[in-house]
Amino acid sequence: MKKLLLATTAATMLTGAASAEEIKIGVMLGFTGPAESLAPDMFGGAKAAIAEASDSGMFLDGTTIAVVQGDSSCVDAAVSTAVADRFVTADGVSGIIGALCSGATIAALQNVAIPNGMVMISPSATSPALTSIEDNGLFFRASPSDARQGQVMAESLMEKGVTSVAVTYTNNDYGKGLADAFEASYTEMGGIVTINASHEDGKADYSAEVGALAAAGGDLLVVVGYLDQGGPGIIRAALDTGAFDMFHLPDAMIGQSIEDRFGDEIEGSTGQVPGSDSEGGDMLVPIGEANGYDATAPYAPESYDAGALMVLAMQAAGSTDPQVYKDKVFDVANAPGEMIYPGEIAKALEILAAGGEIDYVGGSAVELIEPGEAAGSYREIVVEGGKITTVGYR
């Protein structure tokens, strides 16, 4: 009996040490919904990073990683919760990458990840609300909070000498969070927000909204909206009535379709979008080509980084148990240690296996700050000759 017990214990310990095992990581993104066009490239990024670790053979003594895919939707809390629940109970994942939108992320985190002690790393959820959630150290994001974007926006406008603006935001978590964060920073710096009014997406006519914005006045109009939703409607109505001809556009308003629609009509307008001038972004391009996705798409670098951070933290902890490796995410993301760029995950795994330290830089120059979100660097743009042009980083 004693011998049998011993043998069993030995056997379990052996499997625990795990040679050539397979673990699962769940990737849940909003493949359907208002941000669906972003999801495929983001999925490509996360998958590429995980595959790189898995194929290297260095990950936890040759453990391989399988990716489980899920559609979390963007704003439907029930769908997001159900997918996360399936990941944890049916698929038995060791960690979750996702979700895409703030609403879906908050739902999955509060209903599934926290109760089950599962680590979640979101590449793109930016709501300031996620900063204050009591997450037991389980939640991280590779993107900065919009509280930071609000501050960057306020600083950049102040430096340009713009001291009074009108603000309109899309009526949801993202819009309200960013507009409020901006107003707080801007007012503190001495700027005047003449009006901070919401607009509903999906309407054909914004003349009433623009009428109110025009009456309030201001040097320019800050449009915190979506580029394929109400945002262009507001800009069009403002241009048509001559209410504003200069705009400031945050991340969700910047894209090709704005150039196509307005071109030089919004000449001189400014904006910012998460991004950095680190060489990491360029190094991702061949990785994207090899894996069949666009590595320069919005939040694709952040997705690659989210995947990389998860496997590196597991390696650093020597365990795939969320309760153990959650404490290592900060260690691998920040200094001190050897700088790790995209495509160098195998090297990082090797250093960690040997007990060394790494500082993961990745495609988006990751630097985590408490309570587990990217410090955030932004690419500043200006519309010049009808084209969106990068003018600097902040």
Place this chain on the structure above:
Amino acid sequence: MDLLNALVAFANFVVVPATAYGAQLALGALGVTLIYGVLRFSNFAHGETMSFGAMVVVLVTTLFQSWGISLGPLPTALLALPFGILATAILLLTTDKVVYKFYRRVKAAPVMLVIVSTGVMFVMNGAVRMIIGTDDRRFADGERFLISARDFKTMTGLSEGLAIRTTQVITVVVAMITVAALFWFLNKTRTGKSMRAYSDNEDLALLSGINPERVVKITWLLVAALATIAGALYGLDKSYKPLIFQQLLLPVFAAAIVGGIGNPLGAIAGGFVIAFSEVTLTYAFKKVVTYLGPDSWAPDGLVQLLSTDYKFAVSFAILIIVLLFKPTGLFKGQSI
């Protein structure tokens, strides 16, 4: 100068947009009122009928544009209008034959027809979305502005601009022509008179030998024309998006009821009453007050009665007030 500035600001943000919007609502409400007057039920599918007509206009416009046909400074969509009306007429006559005819034969209660029309609304809505998708489409081409805000400022030297879009003028002109033609038809032609007779007293009309099926058919044809023109003008002036026509149903019905449902003249008045109240009540009068009053009067707030979020609440409120105090509407319509 200040007085002029105040007037221009008010015209630019209230009078011009509300007039165009009012004309679109009036055309929509005329369709609702005609169906109510002749067929005696509230057609909830009217918004989707407008959407369907506008969709056909969009598709035909795109086709014309690809062939290089255009109207010069006028939007190509005007050329596509007859095709939209034709397609909508076929759709409505088919719906009538397949759906409404049965309920007319069994003399169903009006409430039942309302529910039936709601069902038709969902079917049409689904069909439109399947054919054209849910995306936003702009199909206006030609000259965008009659006067742009910047030109107006340089022309007059005022600090406020006045912008008048070509589509806004076209909306009002086309609406006027349509309404004039409709009234001529209803009052001067034999068919129009028989329609009014049928609407006033069905039994007497039947006794005097009016063919009810013919009246019904002509009503649907008129409704098809009105709905397509209303939908196409709305899409032309703003942008075409299938999902907004359900939202448009409320102000359209409010306009018809406020004016007095069943009364064509009331529908037009109702359209403008609703449009002007929506825009005026949600407009921030800060600039106007600043221009008009002495400097010390310049307000800190926006001088806005209601936030623009409550735009639809305005039509609801007017609707309820009218139903409470004057159920037959401003112009004597039928009470409901």
